[in-house]
Amino acid sequence: MADPSLVLKREKMQYSYYPGCSLHSTGVAYDKSVRAMFRALDVELTEIDDWNCCGATAYMSVKETVACVVSARNLALAEPSGHDIVAPCSACFTVLNKTRSYVRQLPEFRRNVEASLNEAGMTCRFDLPVRHPLDVLLNDIGISGIVERQVRSLDGLRVACYYGCQIVRPERAVEEDPEVPMALDDLISALGGTPVDYPPKVRCCGGMLVATFEEVAQNLCNELYDRARSEQADCIITTCPMCQANLELLQQGRRGRTNGSSRPIPILYFTQLIGMALGVSDADAGLQHNLIPLNARFPPVSEMVCHGS
Amino acid sequence: MPVVADLDRVRTAPDLFEKEECELREAFLTEVERVPGGARLRRCIQCGTCTGSCPVSYAMDLTPREVMALFRAGDIERILRSRTIWVCASCYQCTTRCPSNIKVTDILYALKRVAVDRRVFPRKFPVYVLSETFAKQVRKYGRNYEVGLLRTYFWKTSVVRMLMRTGLALALWRKGRLALRPARIKGIAGLRRMIAKAETFDRPQPTEVDQEPTSEVGYGAIG
Numbered sequence: 001m002a003d004p005s006l007v008l009k010r011e012k013m014q015y016s017y018y019p020g021c022s023l024h025s026t027g028v029a030y031d032k033s034v035r036a037m038f039r040a041l042d043v044e045l046t047e048i049d050d051w052n053c054c055g056a057t058a059y060m061s062v063k064e065t066v067a068c069v070v071s072a073r074n075l076a077l078a079e080p081s082g083h084d085i086v087a088p089c090s091a092c093f094t095v096l097n098k099t100r101s102y103v104r105q106l107p108e109f110r111r112n113v114e115a116s117l118n119e120a121g122m123t124c125r126f127d128l129p130v131r132h133p134l135d136v137l138l139n140d141i142g143i144s145g146i147v148e149r150q151v152r153s154l155d156g157l158r159v160a161c162y163y164g165c166q167i168v169r170p171e172r173a174v175e176e177d178p179e180v181p182m183a184l185d186d187l188i189s190a191l192g193g194t195p196v197d198y199p200p201k202v203r204c205c206g207g208m209l210v211a212t213f214e215e216v217a218q219n220l221c222n223e224l225y226d227r228a229r230s231e232q233a234d235c236i237i238t239t240c241p242m243c244q245a246n247l248e249l250l251q252q253g254r255r256g257r258t259n260g261s262s263r264p265i266p267i268l269y270f271t272q273l274i275g276m277a278l279g280v281s282d283a284d285a286g287l288q289h290n291l292i293p294l295n296a297r298f299p300p301v302s303e304m305v306c307h308g309s
Numbered sequence: 310m311p312v313v314a315d316l317d318r319v320r321t322a323p324d325l326f327e328k329e330e331c332e333l334r335e336a337f338l339t340e341v342e343r344v345p346g347g348a349r350l351r352r353c354i355q356c357g358t359c360t361g362s363c364p365v366s367y368a369m370d371l372t373p374r375e376v377m378a379l380f381r382a383g384d385i386e387r388i389l390r391s392r393t394i395w396v397c398a399s400c401y402q403c404t405t406r407c408p409s410n411i412k413v414t415d416i417l418y419a420l421k422r423v424a425v426d427r428r429v430f431p432r433k434f435p436v437y438v439l440s441e442t443f444a445k446q447v448r449k450y451g452r453n454y455e456v457g458l459l460r461t462y463f464w465k466t467s468v469v470r471m472l473m474r475t476g477l478a479l480a481l482w483r484k485g486r487l488a489l490r491p492a493r494i495k496g497i498a499g500l501r502r503m504i505a506k507a508e509t510f511d512r513p514q515p516t517e518v519d520q521e522p523t524s525e526v527g528y529g530a531i532g
């Protein structure tokens with residue numbers, strides 16, 4: 001373990017935090033675990049005051065200026081702090097970034113968006129980056145910075161790292177091969193876990209199709225379960241509240257119980273697992289909100305604390 | 310049928326197509342122009358990489374490659390009436406892999422916007438109900454409130470489906486994952502003013518080209 005005085009010297013990192021609607025309801029475990037994980041890393045998140053819905057995909061597809069203005073209000077609210085914005089939800093992350101890039105590339109569109117913001121006395125320069133927590137972990141803190149603070153090993157845990165589509169594709173969250181990203185895998189193995197070979201890691205979970213063409217979404221998710229099962233994964237980790245909910249719900253029967261036929265696969269947020277490695281309690285990691293409990297056993301907190309200090 | 314490969318030529322040659330097709334094209338082109346890099350659409354080499362990469366192309370009646378071809382052959386109406394644009398899950402796999410750098414996903418979005426504006430789909434069409442309900446909620450609360458969203462959505466599309474879903478909703482609720490009350494933001498009045506202003510920049514809704522309403526969802530709703 002590194003010299004604790006060196007760790008303390010790092011200046012406290014600060015970010016504006018945009019939870020988004022999902023993290024206040026179905027994705028509550030993501031919200032809790034993001035906050036707890038960053039607390040354990042001594043990173044300060046300040047929630048953007050009075051944030052509103054990001055505009056999300058459903059909105060984006062119908063009225064573009066309206067969607068971008070709704071989204072831009074959040075960027076405007078965060079701007080005075082000057083801190084980068086962290087948006088854990090992949091949909092919010094994409095929409096906020098798309099708004100930024102549209103506005104920066106299309107001058108007329110920008111004027112329209114600015115004129116609309118002005119109606120409520122707001123202005124925005126659109127220069128604050130919007131970032132995914134995975135990007136902050138890898139590039140601001142770094143894998144070594146995380147391992148430094150690890151108090152519990154993920155030893156013995158077989159993990160299927162599922163990236164989904166939004167963070168490796170349209171608005172790339174991390175500089176990575178969009179076909180075979182390895183960032184999460186590297187992080188998990190640095191913390192002692194075993195990332196399994198998981199070719200469908202960037203396949204689509206179906207997104208909103210679960211509400212419109214459920215059969216199609218079910219097929220997509222089955223592919224993700226099947227591979228995780230055949231690789232004997234203890235869990236699948238995700239980076240997005242929509243993937244997490246889809247992957248959990250499509251394993252449930254109509255009455256909300258797990259289908260008896262095959263072994264249920266727990267679906268965790270990557271922040272839950274990393275948080276636990278950093279000593280975050282099960283409750284702070286939001287494990288009580290998961291529909292399928294993580295049954296895998298891994299070493300208790302105490303073991304690493306002793307040999308770490 | 311002439312292949313129109315250049316966006317400008319469509320506008321300067323109004324006699325090439327039927328009047329309705331011209332209007333649809335005009336609307337679509339306006340949308341495509343709003344996509345940064347959208348005009349690259351004319352560089353499609355019909356390689357089919359998009360279709361081959363698409364995880365849901367098996368469920369589409371027109372593949373993404375065919376959509377590109379039909380556009381150039383001047384048959385937007387057929388694209389709008391297909392289920393392709395609605396089956397697309399916006400996963401961006403096609404866009405990442407297209408060798409001509411075409412923003413396939415964003416172009417499908419642009420087509421969706423035209424379809425919604427022109428109402429070229431059944432009235433109770435699920436995706437439309439979803440985005441409409443969603444937009445209403447944002448206007449009302451400034452945030453999205455899932456219980457209300459799902460209730461309205463399933464109520465409008467299928468009551469039977471809503472009842473089937475109740476078990477799942479209960480499971481989520483038991484785990485503390487459903488907010489039962491919407492949260493209204495403090496700045497809602499300002500947000501509404503912004504939205505009203507922004508609406509003046511989005512294209513106004515033209516006359517309805519409605520089809521028979523249906524209460525079915527999924528494949529049933531669009532044949």
Ligand code: SF4
Nearest residue numbers: 353354356357359407
């Ligand atoms: S991948 Fe690109 S170039 Fe190839 S058919 Fe699709 S849109 Fe055309």
Ligand code: SF4
Nearest residue numbers: 363397398400401403
């Ligand atoms: S974005 Fe749509 S069309 Fe493209 S690969 Fe994904 S589902 Fe298919």
